Every structure is written in structure tokens, then in C-alpha cells.
Amino acid sequence: xxxxxxxxxxxxxxxxxxxxxxxxxxxxxxxxxxxxxxxxxxxxxxxxxxxxxxxxxxxxxxxxxxxxxxxxxxxxxxxxxxxxxxxxxxxxxxxxxxxxxxxxxxxxxxxxxxxxxxxxxxxxxxxxxxxxxxxxxxxxxxxxxxxxxxxxxxxxxxxxxxxxxxxxxxxxxxxxxxxxxxxxxxxxxxxxxxxxxxxxxxxxxxxxxxxxxxxxxxxxxxxxx
Ligand code: AP5
Ligand code: MG
Numbered sequence: 001x002x003x004x005x006x007x008x009x010x011x012x013x014x015x016x017x018x019x020x021x022x023x024x025x026x027x028x029x030x031x032x033x034x035x036x037x038x039x040x041x042x043x044x045x046x047x048x049x050x051x052x053x054x055x056x057x058x059x060x061x062x063x064x065x066x067x068x069x070x071x072x073x074x075x076x077x078x079x080x081x082x083x084x085x086x087x088x089x090x091x092x093x094x095x096x097x098x099x100x101x102x103x104x105x106x107x108x109x110x111x112x113x114x115x116x117x118x119x120x121x122x123x124x125x126x127x128x129x130x131x132x133x134x135x136x137x138x139x140x141x142x143x144x145x146x147x148x149x150x151x152x153x154x155x156x157x158x159x160x161x162x163x164x165x166x167x168x169x170x171x172x173x174x175x176x177x178x179x180x181x182x183x184x185x186x187x188x189x190x191x192x193x194x195x196x197x198x199x200x201x202x203x204x205x206x207x208x209x210x211x212x213x214x215x216x217x218x219x220x221x222x223x224x225x
Contacts, residue, residue: 005083007085008114022089034088035089059167061167119201132165
């Protein structure tokens, strides 16, 4: 089925670098980057009911209920810009979400071609989240060692202000990692059994991880159905 729209699903704990890599891969392949966390944060910014509901879970580091999340992502995947492919980041995060995604993609005539799993040890995840700064305007993320940066975002002529995400505090980070271990880590086996998973260390530099990903994506285009 040469014309089937194919997607890539990024898997990994909070802070593993999913968003960092997903943005670059999406640009490379010219397909949309769909981050469930960003979709929730956008609802939050717009003050929608969905956003208000999501916030109560996000603030605690808990997952937003499956039915709400699945509906939101399915709606996004049905948009015309996903016709030539898509990158999912942060979804699915539970086995029921993965099953719902498989069913929805089959209905839409789409499929998953690759699931990169970025493995990073917990101490490094905590370190990265503590020092992450995000651009209010374009959503780019930056690793800053200690102090808030004095300058704004400099990504591709953007000059948005940088902020720290409300859930990037030690207590919520810890809970997000616990929730990941319990509810999301089973997806490693789920996708490995389907022959879609590639596991790579996310502890290398951003550029090095990206180069490995580019190779894996190039190979995956010629494999599978
Ligand atoms: P979401 O926004 O998805 O957050 P997350 O999974 O907690 O992941 P992060 O965005 O924190 O990490 P990341 O892997 O993207 O890392 P990043 O690239 O930024 O979800 C937030 C909340 O929304 C959830 O807790 C939940 O409540 C809700 N939610 C979302 N999806 C849901 C779903 N499907 N179901 C239910 N609820 C859902 O990198 C982190 C930092 O490290 C950055 O500063 C970056 O610059 C740096 N960095 C990245 N790579 C490297 C590297 N190789 N070397 C050095 N530094 C690096
Ligand atoms: Mg992210």
C-alpha cells in the first residue's frame, strides 16, 4: 500500500527529548508535529472547558482521562495536513490509547511506520526538566544550565519570551515519571511485539540522537507492509 499515510510515534519518559527530536523530524519530513501536551496547553491558553479539565490533571502530573485525550488526538489526525504523514509526541501514553490509535488509523487508512523509544536514566530526566525553558511564542525548548536566560528565544528569528512550564517543578516531575513507569512503559512491549520499536539512548547530544533517528527513518521507509 504505497500511498498509505504513515506516522512516527515518539515514546519516552518526560524529559527524554521527545519534543526536541519530534520537531526536527517533522520539519525534515514536512509533516505535522502533534504533541498531546501542546494540544492541552493550547486549550488551556484559550480557556476552553477541555483545557480547564486537562489542567486539573496536568498540575498533579497525572494523565488526562483516555476518552478526552483520544477524542482530541483523533480529531487532529483527521485534519488534511495529516494526509502525507504525521509525528505523534506524547500520545499514546496508555495501552487503551494505543489500541484506540490503531483502530482510528485503520479507519482513516493510515498506519504507524516507526516508534523511536528514547531511553534516559531518571536522574538525567529530572535534571533536564528542572532546567528546561520554553518559548511562549513558538514553543521551542532550550536546556539552560542554571539561571533564567536573559535573552528571549532566538530560534529562526523568533523573539518570544521564555518561561518554565508549570509542571516542571520537582514534585510534579517525580509524579510524571512514576506515572510514566506504571502507565506508559508497557507501550515499549506493545510496540516491540508489533516490530515497530527502535530503542536508542537519548543521553547522547541532541545532534547525535537526531542523526541516529534520521538513519532509522530512512530504513523504515523501505520496510514493513
Ligand atoms: P507532555 O507535554 O507530553 O510532557 P511529557 O511527556 O511530560 O514530556 P516532556 O515534554 O516533559 O518531555 P520531552 O520528552 O518532550 O522532552 P524535551 O524535548 O522537552 O505532557 C504534559 C502533561 O499533559 C502530562 O503530564 C499529562 O498530564 C498531559 N498529557 C499529555 N499527553 C497525554 C496523553 N496522551 N494522555 C494523558 N495525558 C496526557 O526535552 C527536555 C529538556 O531536555 C529540554 O530542555 C531539552 O532542551 C533538553 N534536551 C532534550 N534532548 C537533549 C539531549 N539529547 N541532551 C541534552 N539535553 C536535551
Ligand atoms: Mg514534550
